[in-house]
Amino acid sequence: MLTIKEVTKQTGITVRTMRYYDQIDLLPPAGKTEGGHRLYGEKELKKLQEIQFLKSLGFTLEEIKEMLADTEHDWFTGLKKQLGYVRNEKKRIIEMEKTIQGLLNEVMLNGKIDLPSVQKLIQLYQQNADKKEVYREEMFDDNDQELLDMLPNMNSGDPDTLEWIALLGRLKKEMSKGPSSPEIQRIVKRMLEKEQETYGNETDFGEKVWEIRKSPEKSERAGFYPIEPEVTEFLEVAFHIFMENEKGQEEEK
Structure with missing residues (x-):
């Protein structure tokens, strides 16, 4: 004893x-x-x-x-019930992890957290998950579905997403210098390089995504993280300047 x-x-x-x-x-x-x-x-x-x-x-x-x-x-029934509980908890924890990662990314992108806006955004995405899938299927063909999974996800901590967030955050900080400034043009160059690295020669897909990105309404329907219209407008001008400069350099060779 x-x-x-x-x-x-x-x-x-x-x-x-x-x-x-x-x-x-x-x-x-x-x-x-x-x-x-x-x-x-x-x-x-x-x-x-x-x-x-x-x-x-x-x-x-x-x-x-x-x-x-x-x-x-009845061990079988008891264990089966517990397995269901554990699986539901697992889903809840995964969603919690995504939310926390999204908040961290929000800080990286904007330097602060606007909790009411983030909460509204999360609720919106959860409520419209099915509608988002329907809209994406309407806008993208079967070949594009695989590429959609490679898009940056605000609630993800993968290296590609974090680099996109860092680039967008830098762009917002440097916008006051103008779209043709060296700082902005370096950011645009890296963004285009990343697009090429990720999607290769699938230019049609990139154009589809950009067209949706330029519309807050379409972005919301597609479940994309919202980017302010002034930022997308600024980016479009900066991209145009970059492509014109590239074209001019090619002609000089």
Whole structure:
């Protein structure tokens, strides 16, 4: 027989937890010493292991108590139910992760968080998920669907998305210098390079995305992160200047 302190030393479970298990009749001790100290035998230690294992699977103490007390407990149904719960929790945590990443990206892009706007944006995307898919299917053919998955996602932390966010953030900071400034033209050059790296020669796809991007209404319907109209207008002018400069340099060769 082991005393409660010896059990806690072996298992790492606190004395308070062991006392609580006894209090709720989940794991009563095998007996007590003359001084009133709880004693635990091999049977109790085995049950303690079972309790800790079921806890690790997400079962509540009340559920564990019922499961271990009923020798004819329907383990299949119980585990199936718990699996459903865990899967739902997994989805919730993934969505939470995406939201937090989106907030971090919002700070990178704008230097601050506008919580009401972000909350409204998240709710809007969640509510219109099905409509977004329908609209995308209308606007893009089957060959484009694969490319759509490669678009930057505001709620993602992948390197490509983070670079796009950094480029757009820099662009916003430098806009006051004008679309033809060296700083803006360097940003535009990198954006075009990234577009080429990602989509290759699929220029039609890039043009479709840009046409949608220029319209706040279409961007919302497609589920794209909203970019202010003044920014897209500025970018279009900057792109045009860059292409004209490139054309002029080619003619000079």
